Amino acid sequence: MTVIGFHASHEQIPPSRLLGDVRHAEQAGFQAAMCSDHIEPWSQRQGHSGFAWSWLGAAMATTNLPFGVVSAPGQRYHPAVIAQASATLAEMFPDRFWVALGSGEHMNEHVTGQHWPRKEQRNQRLLECVDVIRRLHAGEEVSHDGLVTVDRARVWSRPASPPPLVVPAVSVETARWGASWADGLATINQPADHLADMLAAYRDAGGRGKTVLQVHLSWAPTEQEAYAIAYDQWRTNVWAPPVPWDLETAGHFDALGDGVSEQQVRGSVLVSSDLGRLTGWIADLVGLGFDEVYLHHVGQDQEPYLDAFGQHVLPQLSGL
Known part of the structure; x- marks a missing residue:
């Protein structure tokens, strides 16, 4: 059965509030958590970047969830x-921590x-x-x-x-390369056929351990609000490598983000006010064969999302 986890985004939320969010996520029914490890956010609008390793000690001590971090x-x-x-x-x-x-x-x-x-x-x-x-x-x-x-x-x-020690990858080539040394594979939501190719490349090259998918999504009670959240917070994250590897500051990402289209945003973030539609999209990704799927609501206010998903989405995904 696939583990459905919560992604804690240090770039968007102050660490004190993010600690409350991950506790809320456990209460809502999420089964695991993972977090980023940045010193700079992707955008000046996001405005935060707590030290992941300090936060992880507090989060693991005050929940029973297993955790991962990308570093x-x-x-x-x-x-x-x-x-x-x-x-x-x-x-x-013990047995509650992994690092990509x-x-x-x-x-x-x-x-x-x-x-x-x-x-x-x-x-x-x-x-x-x-x-x-x-x-x-x-x-x-x-x-x-x-x-x-x-x-x-x-x-x-x-x-x-x-x-x-897990390999983070966004390409088939990196997934295949990581199979030679890693204890697992982690990636982000991309077209289903590409994700399937990555999984196959990793396993065919002898890759061992679990496979992890992080899914960016934006939910709000109205479609307009859901898209506005995604555009405001995540339009600087639509670029394929090498762009995210080589830009130097959040200001540089913001400059590129000014010309991003709605199609580009929706290509990187699952955007909908319809919880049933989001559940279906996530279920399709689970069906590709990932062992763990971490949901990242790209908004800065996590509470409404956690309550809604805990009540309406997680129960539908629990048997997958």
């Missing part, structure tokens, strides 16, 4: 820091003042970081000289079972 080692975070942070959460909350490790986005990584590498270099750096993190989770003392440097690092507090 990027190698520049803003040294891999030893990610290894220690993830090991601590997994030790405190990506190659990063310039908007988050430029704060170090370091050069922004080409994509192939970032992928190689990610592989080095994954190897370092796995070795540290296994209890080794690790030294490494490459695209990242590690000097005699060791993680002393470790869980009995290390947290799964």
